[in-house]
Amino acid sequence: MSDVRAIGIDAGSTTTKAVGVDAEGRARWHLLEETDPRLRLQIERIITIAREVAGSPAPVVATGHGRRLAAADRSVTEITCHCKGVYTQTGHGGTLIDIGGQDSKVIVVGHTGKVANFAMNDKCAAGTGRFLEVAARRLKLDIDAFSDAALHAERDRDISSTCTVFAESEIVSLIAEGLPVGEIIAGLHRSLVRRVGALVRSTGLEKPVMLSGGVAQNAAVRRFLGEELDVEVVVPEHPQLMGAYGAALIALESLSVR
Numbered sequence: 001m002s003d004v005r006a007i008g009i010d011a012g013s014t015t016t017k018a019v020g021v022d023a024e025g026r027a028r029w030h031l032l033e034e035t036d037p038r039l040r041l042q043i044e045r046i047i048t049i050a051r052e053v054a055g056s057p058a059p060v061v062a063t064g065h066g067r068r069l070a071a072a073d074r075s076v077t078e079i080t081c082h083c084k085g086v087y088t089q090t091g092h093g094g095t096l097i098d099i100g101g102q103d104s105k106v107i108v109v110g111h112t113g114k115v116a117n118f119a120m121n122d123k124c125a126a127g128t129g130r131f132l133e134v135a136a137r138r139l140k141l142d143i144d145a146f147s148d149a150a151l152h153a154e155r156d157r158d159i160s161s162t163c164t165v166f167a168e169s170e171i172v173s174l175i176a177e178g179l180p181v182g183e184i185i186a187g188l189h190r191s192l193v194r195r196v197g198a199l200v201r202s203t204g205l206e207k208p209v210m211l212s213g214g215v216a217q218n219a220a221v222r223r224f225l226g227e228e229l230d231v232e233v234v235v236p237e238h239p240q241l242m243g244a245y246g247a248a249l250i251a252l253e254s255l256s257v258r
């Protein structure tokens with residue numbers, strides 16, 4: 001039997017993550033898969049694996065886009081779960097920005113760890129990981145090489161299209177005009193952080209700024225976001241797992257109230 005006492009599942013639009021925590025709330029196990037269109041079956045399978053790891057019918061809390069499809073004990077919003085996960089890990093409040101595959105959120109976390117305010121963009125792929133993924137694919141680069149190219153560019157080319165689809169054709173035209181690819185890529189990163197910056201300004205910025213979600217692993221996004229907001233950006237360990245970790249912590253709390 002492992003030390004896993006409670007399980008959190010974050011069924012995101014792009015990836016599905018699970019985290020198992022021990023009785024002290026430390027992450028002991030995790031799993032990350034691309035989200036399957038047959039999400040209900042995928043979540044059932046992951047819950048079975050997680051409970052096998054736990055060696056018991058450990059409580060499960062589900063979050064994320066597909067949370068209601070899960071045969072979990074409870075479903076909780078991503079806002080609450082990311083807030084819980086990041087606050088527990090960092091031990092302080094501030095402005096938490098979660099940039100996922102198809103949405104981005106800004107959560108103002110109070111000094112006791114509660115959500116004080118939030119704003120969400122889930123209507124448009126610009127300002128999310130999908131925007132960069134589409135552009136990287138168009139340029140036949142993997143996401144790490146794509147981020148590196150932005151970091152090493154001498155300047156960035158302004159990308160005027162705010163829509164992912166139009167930005168894709170703008171890239172093609174700019175390359176045809178002979179502009180350096182690195183400058184275009186830097187411009188695409190700049191465009192993403194500008195959109196996220198506007199979302200941050202809609203909630204008000206409380207320092208420090210923290211970044212979670214898969215896109216937090218993109219070094220160019222981290223640097224450009226810091227420049228856009230004129231702050232240092234704090235990234236928790238395993239930023240992509242913060243929603244699932246927060247869900248697991250909430251599942252753990254349910255054990256003490258039983």
Ligand code: ADP
Binds near residue numbers: 147
């Ligand atoms: P969701 O919860 O919405 O499914 P995630 O938080 O799992 O999304 O983030 C998925 C996004 O993170 C994708 O757009 C993907 O390209 C991006 N991503 C994942 N790993 C990396 C990485 N190492 N560098 C840059 N981007 C990454």
